[in-house]
Amino acid sequence: MFEELLHAWDGEEVALRFDAASNAWMFVCVHSTVLGPGMGGVRLQRYATPHDALADGLRLAGAMTLKQAAADLPFGGGKAVLAVPDIPRGADRAALFSRYADLVNAMGGTYVTAADMNTGQADMDLVGERTAHVLGRSPERGGSGDPAPSTARGVFHGIVATARRRFGSSDLAGKRALVQGVGAVGFPLAEHLHEAGASVILADPNAERVSALAERLGGTLVAPVDVVGTECEIFAPCATGGILSAETIPKLRCSVVAGAANNQLAAEGADELVRDAGILYAPDFVINAGGVIHLAGYETLGWDEGKMASRLESIGDTLDEVFDAADRDGVTTDAAARRMARSRLDAAG
Ligand code: NAI
Numbered sequence: 001m002f003e004e005l006l007h008a009w010d011g012e013e014v015a016l017r018f019d020a021a022s023n024a025w026m027f028v029c030v031h032s033t034v035l036g037p038g039m040g041g042v043r044l045q046r047y048a049t050p051h052d053a054l055a056d057g058l059r060l061a062g063a064m065t066l067k068q069a070a071a072d073l074p075f076g077g078g079k080a081v082l083a084v085p086d087i088p089r090g091a092d093r094a095a096l097f098s099r100y101a102d103l104v105n106a107m108g109g110t111y112v113t114a115a116d117m118n119t120g121q122a123d124m125d126l127v128g129e130r131t132a133h134v135l136g137r138s139p140e141r142g143g144s145g146d147p148a149p150s151t152a153r154g155v156f157h158g159i160v161a162t163a164r165r166r167f168g169s170s171d172l173a174g175k176r177a178l179v180q181g182v183g184a185v186g187f188p189l190a191e192h193l194h195e196a197g198a199s200v201i202l203a204d205p206n207a208e209r210v211s212a213l214a215e216r217l218g219g220t221l222v223a224p225v226d227v228v229g230t231e232c233e234i235f236a237p238c239a240t241g242g243i244l245s246a247e248t249i250p251k252l253r254c255s256v257v258a259g260a261a262n263n264q265l266a267a268e269g270a271d272e273l274v275r276d277a278g279i280l281y282a283p284d285f286v287i288n289a290g291g292v293i294h295l296a297g298y299e300t301l302g303w304d305e306g307k308m309a310s311r312l313e314s315i316g317d318t319l320d321e322v323f324d325a326a327d328r329d330g331v332t333t334d335a336a337a338r339r340m341a342r343s344r345l346d347a348a349g
Contacts, residue, residue: 002054009058011065011077012038013110016054017103022096024084025050026103029061030111031077034349037109038078039135039292040064041116042100042123046084053083063262063285064292069341070318071289073296078111080104087118097126105131114147114295121146135295144298147291148184150308154290154315155185155260156192159234161316162258162282165323167233173197176232178222178254181239182210185260185288189238190217198234203227229253242266244281249273258282271334282319283337289315 006014011031018025030038040061047053057079065077080100088096104113104127114136115124121138128137137143159177164170177198179190190200190213200219203226204210214221222230228248235254237243241263249270257264257279264284265271274281290312297303297311318340326336 001051005051005054005058009062011058011061013107014054014058015103015107015111017099019096019099021099022084022088022092024082024096025053026080026082026100027054027057028080028103028107028111028113029054029057029078030107031058031061031079032065032345033076033110034065034345035069035076036074037076037112037133038064039068039075039112039114039296040077040079041114041136042080042082042119043116044082044084044087044118044123046086047081050083053081057081060262065345066338066341067285067289068292069344070283070286070337071293071315072344073292074301075112075292075296078113079116080111080113093123094126097123098130101127101130101134104133107133109133135299144294146184147294149188150294150312151260151288151290152185152188152192153309154293154312155189155236155238155258155287156196157313157316158282158287158319159193159236159256159258160196161319162256162280162287162323163234165320166256166280171197172234174199175234176201177234177236178203178227178230178232179236179238180204180224180227180243180259181237181261182206182213183238186236186238187213189236189260190219193234193236194219201230201232203230204239234258237261237264244270244274246270246273249277249279252277252279254279256280256282258287259284260288262288265334271332275332280323281333283322283334285341286318286322286337287315 013030015028060079068075124137177193178201194217231253236259238260245266
């Protein structure tokens with residue numbers, strides 16, 4: 001049942017393991033090692049079928065190759081999926097991550113793991129007890145901790161660059177910025193936008209968290225179901241993927257889409273629909289690269305805080321290059337960003 005998926009995939013290697021003790025499937029997908037080891041997070045999730053889990057891992061690993069290349073990091077693209085019947089806790093969780101660590105270790109460094117959806121520093125600390133091929137452990141265990149604040153900082157610089165291109169000024173004062181999802185990334189992003197003078201509009205099903213933040217920042221609240229259709233200048237999706245679709249794009253009332261969420265374009269052609277709607281889209285895999293920049297920079301490249309700050313700021317420069325290339329070549333911003341990433345891969349490989 002996996003054969004068709006694997007044959008249709010353009011990546012390098014997949015390790016799969018059925019973990020009878022937890023009834024979980026583990027898929028470690030290495031899409032490309034052209035620029036360096038395949039690096040990406042491990043996602044812990046329930047899926048309808050193992051087939052869906054593998055499909056997700058393959059797709060996400062490919063996206064990581066583009067992200068690492070666009071960020072000009074010495075890493076390739078990889079992603080792991082642990083497809084579990086239920087999200088495990090306590091000793092069961094620790095045992096699952098120990099066995100996962102052994103699988104990563106057995107791959108000999110073609111894949112370097114990190115945290116992703118439903119996984120975090122504590123899991124990476126456990127993984128780090130059994131393999132060196134891990135990033136994002138806690139600072140107490142020699143890691144660089146949670147990369148989300150760096151992701152938020154990078155997205156902020158990306159928003160400034162996108163706004164500059166769209167409005168002719170980097171000044172966010174008076175601009176309405178709608179942040180969809182105030183989680184690990186959206187929360188600090190809303191703070192940065194507020195500090196830069198934007199009027200923040202916030203949406204999150206976690207009513208307590210979002211209300212407290214809106215009150216502190218003097219922002220407005222919007223119900224999660226009303227995000228699409230809410231008038232604003234800047235829309236920053238920071239929740240789940242697939243927000244830009246044939247159904248939602250005609251309803252958008254913004255000039256710029258620039259946010260952290262992965263896989264914002266729901267289907268092929270959505271990038272053209274966004275462009276034709278007169279909206280400037282900052283490709284997700286370019287603007288949200290702050291997390292991988294944080295992990296690679298602090299843990300393998302020996303950067304200090306100053307170097308990190310300038311590399312996160314340069315996400316804005318990368319977007320400028322993408323926007324220039326899109327104008328020059330008459331393609332969408334997403335297509336231009338893919339071309340840029342692929343040309344780095346071609347040059348290296
Ligand atoms: P998170 O899980 O901490 O936060 C997501 C937030 O979105 C939660 O507060 C959740 O309640 C909210 N949410 C869920 N559905 C919503 C809806 N329909 N409307 C409004 N809010 C909704 O996740 P995190 O880490 O902040 O990541 C956000 C996005 O950015 C994800 O798509 C993630 O893949 C992507 N990303 C995160 C990176 C990181 O460093 N954490 C790096 C690159 C991408």
